[in-house]
Amino acid sequence: MLKAEDIWFRYSKERWILRGVSFAIDRGLHCIVGPNGCGKTTLIRIIIGGLRPQHGKIIAFGRRIKGIKDAVGLMVYVPSNPTMFLVGPRVRDDLYKASRDPNMSLSEIIDVLGLKDIMEKRIFELSEGQRHIVAVASAILYGTRIIVLDEPTIGLDRGYRSKIIEALRLVAKNRIIIVASNDLRFVKKCDTVMLLNDGKIVMHADPYDVLSSREFPFDDKLVRFINIMRKMGLPPKELSDDIVNLIRRALC
Amino acid sequence: MLDVRKLSETFIVRRKDTPIHNTHPLLKMFGATFLFVAIIIGNLQAIIVVFIIVMIESAIAKVLRNIAMFLWSIRIFLITMGILAFIFYTPLVATVILMRVITGGIIVACFILTTDNMDLAQALEGIKVPQKIIMATQFALRMIPLISKDATESAEALILRGEVSPRFIPQGITTMLALIIANAMERAQYLAEALEAKYFGIAKKRTYIRKLKITKYGVIQLIIKMMVVIMWASAFLP
Numbered sequence: 299m300l301k302a303e304d305i306w307f308r309y310s311k312e313r314w315i316l317r318g319v320s321f322a323i324d325r326g327l328h329c330i331v332g333p334n335g336c337g338k339t340t341l342i343r344i345i346i347g348g349l350r351p352q353h354g355k356i357i358a359f360g361r362r363i364k365g366i367k368d369a370v371g372l373m374v375y376v377p378s379n380p381t382m383f384l385v386g387p388r389v390r391d392d393l394y395k396a397s398r399d400p401n402m403s404l405s406e407i408i409d410v411l412g413l414k415d416i417m418e419k420r421i422f423e424l425s426e427g428q429r430h431i432v433a434v435a436s437a438i439l440y441g442t443r444i445i446v447l448d449e450p451t452i453g454l455d456r457g458y459r460s461k462i463i464e465a466l467r468l469v470a471k472n473r474i475i476i477v478a479s480n481d482l483r484f485v486k487k488c489d490t491v492m493l494l495n496d497g498k499i500v501m502h503a504d505p506y507d508v509l510s511s512r513e514f515p516f517d518d519k520l521v522r523f524i525n526i527m528r529k530m531g532l533p534p535k536e537l538s539d540d541i542v543n544l545i546r547r548a549l550c
Numbered sequence: 551m552l553d554v555r556k557l558s559e560t561f562i563v564r565r566k567d568t569p570i571h572n573t574h575p576l577l578k579m580f581g582a583t584f585l586f587v588a589i590i591i592g593n594l595q596a597i598i599v600v601f602i603i604v605m606i607e608s609a610i611a612k613v614l615r616n617i618a619m620f621l622w623s624i625r626i627f628l629i630t631m632g633i634l635a636f637i638f639y640t641p642l643v644a645t646v647i648l649m650r651v652i653t654g655g656i657i658v659a660c661f662i663l664t665t666d667n668m669d670l671a672q673a674l675e676g677i678k679v680p681q682k683i684i685m686a687t688q689f690a691l692r693m694i695p696l697i698s699k700d701a702t703e704s705a706e707a708l709i710l711r712g713e714v715s716p717r718f719i720p721q722g723i724t725t726m727l728a729l730i731i732a733n734a735m736e737r738a739q740y741l742a743e744a745l746e747a748k749y750f751g752i753a754k755k756r757t758y759i760r761k762l763k764i765t766k767y768g769v770i771q772l773i774i775k776m777m778v779v780i781m782w783a784s785a786f787l788p
Contacts, residue, residue: 310564343706346706346710348702348706365716366706366709366710366716367709367716369710370709370710370712370716371712373710374710374711375706375707375710376707377703377704377706377707378703379700379703379733381729381732381733381736382700382703382704382707382708382729382730382733383704383707383708383711384729385708385711385713385725385729396711422732422736436711440711442710
C-alpha cells in the first residue's frame with residue numbers, strides 16, 4: 299500500500315504547487331494525469347523521496363519516506379529523460395545489471411518488449427523511443443515493489459506503446475506502478491487515474507470515469523468518443539481495442 | 551567528494567528582480583575580480599571582510615539558500631581539504647586556505663546565480679569580445695541549469711537503482727558523471743544543429759530584449775569592493 303497524506307509543496311514562497319494531495323493505492327497500474335505544469339513530476343519526486351514536502355507524508359508499505367534513502371530497495375524511478383537512468387554501456391549490460399526479480403526472467407521481458415534486435419546496441423545509439431522501452435524493461439527487472447515512471451510513452455509509436463502497456467500490465471498484478479502521463483491511450487489502460495489540477499487531486503477513479511468527467515481538462519477525440527459511448531449505454535471498457543479504434547475512426 | 555544532487559539543485563534558480571540581479575554584468579565581473587585579488591593577497595581579516603561582503607550580496611540577491619546548499623554539497627571536499635591543511639600547515643595558514651576556498655566558491659556561485667546569460671552576452675559584446683567567445687560563454691551558462699536538472703534526475707534514478715550510494719560515498723559517482731557528460735554532449739550537439747539551422751551568428755550584431763544599464767547600486771558595490779583591495783594592499787606598502 300502506498301499512501302500520501304495531505305501533501306503540501308512549493309518551490310518558492312509565491313505559489314503552492316501541491317495543495318493537500320492525498321491518496322492511497324494498492325497493487326496495480328495507476329496514472330497521474332493533468333495539464334502541463336500541474337505538478338505531476340513534483341508529486342512523483344516527492345513519492346520517491348527526491349523532494350521533501352513542506353507538509354504531509356508518504357508511507358510506502360509501512361515505511362515513511364522522508365528522503366531518497368528510505369526509498370532505496372523499495373522503489374525504482376525512471377525519469378522522463380530515460381538516458382539519465384540507463385547505465386549501459388550496451389542494452390544487454392543494462393538489462394543484466396537490472397535482473398534481480400526472481401519472478402520475471404530476462405528472456406520473458408525481452409520477448410514482451412521486443413528487445414531482441416537492439417540487445418547489442420549501445421545506449422547512445424538508441425533512438426529516444428528505444429531508450430524509453432529499455433528503461434521500462436530495466437525498471438521491471440529490478441523487482442522492486444513500487445515502480446515510478448515519468449512520461450514513459452513520450453515519443454513512442456503505437457507498437458512500442460502497446461508493448462510497454464502489455465509489460466506493465468503483466469507486472470502490475472503484484473506491484474504498485476505509478477505513471478505520470480498525458481498519453482490518453484495509455485491512461486485508459488490503467489486501473490485507476492488520479493486527475494491532478496491546480497495542485498489538488500480533483501478525481502481519483504476508474505479511467506473511463508475520469509476521462510468522461512467534466513473535470514477532465516483535455517478535449518480529445520478519445521474523450522469525446524467515450525462520452526458518446528456512455529450516452530449510448532455502451533461501456534467501452536468491455537470492447538476490444540480493434541473495435542474501439544474502428545468506431546473511433548468512423549466517428550472522428 | 552561532491553554531493554552532486556545538492557550541487558545541481560543549487561544552480562536551478564529563477565531570475566529575481568533584485569539590485570544584484572540588475573547590476574551590469576561587467577561591474578559584477580570586475581567586482582568579483584577585485585574580491586578574488588583581495589582573498590589571494592589578503593590575510594585572514596581581509597578574507598573575513600570579503601566573506602561578509604559576499605554574504606551580504608547573496609542576502610540582497612535572495613540566494614542565501616542556494617549558497618548554503620552549495621557549501622553543503624561540497625562539505626566532504628571542504629572537510630578533507632581542511633584536515634589535510636591542518637596536518638601540513640599551522641592552524642592559522644590552514645584556516646586561511648580553507649576560508650580562501652570557501653569565499654572563492656561563494657563569489658563564483660553568487661556570480662552564476664545572479665547573472666543572466668543574455669545580459670552577460672550583451673555586456674561582453676559591448677566591450678568587443680569576439681562573437682564566438684560570447685556564444686560559448688553564454689551557452690555554457692545557459693547549460694548549467696539544464697545539466698543541473700539532468701544531474702538531479704540522474705542522481706535520484708541511480709540512487710534508487712543502487713548504482714550510486716545515497717550516503718555520498720564516491721561509489722558510483724563515475725557512472726553518474728559519465729551519464730551527465732554524455733547527455734550534456736548530446737544536448738550540445740542538438741543545440742549546435744538547431745543554431746546552425748537558425749543561421750545563428752550570421753548577423754554581426756544581435757538584438758536583446760533588455761537594455762543593460764549601469765545602476766547606482768552597481769557602481770557603489772564596485773567601489774566598496776575596490777576599497778577593500780586598496781585598503782589591504784596599502785597596509786602592506788611601506
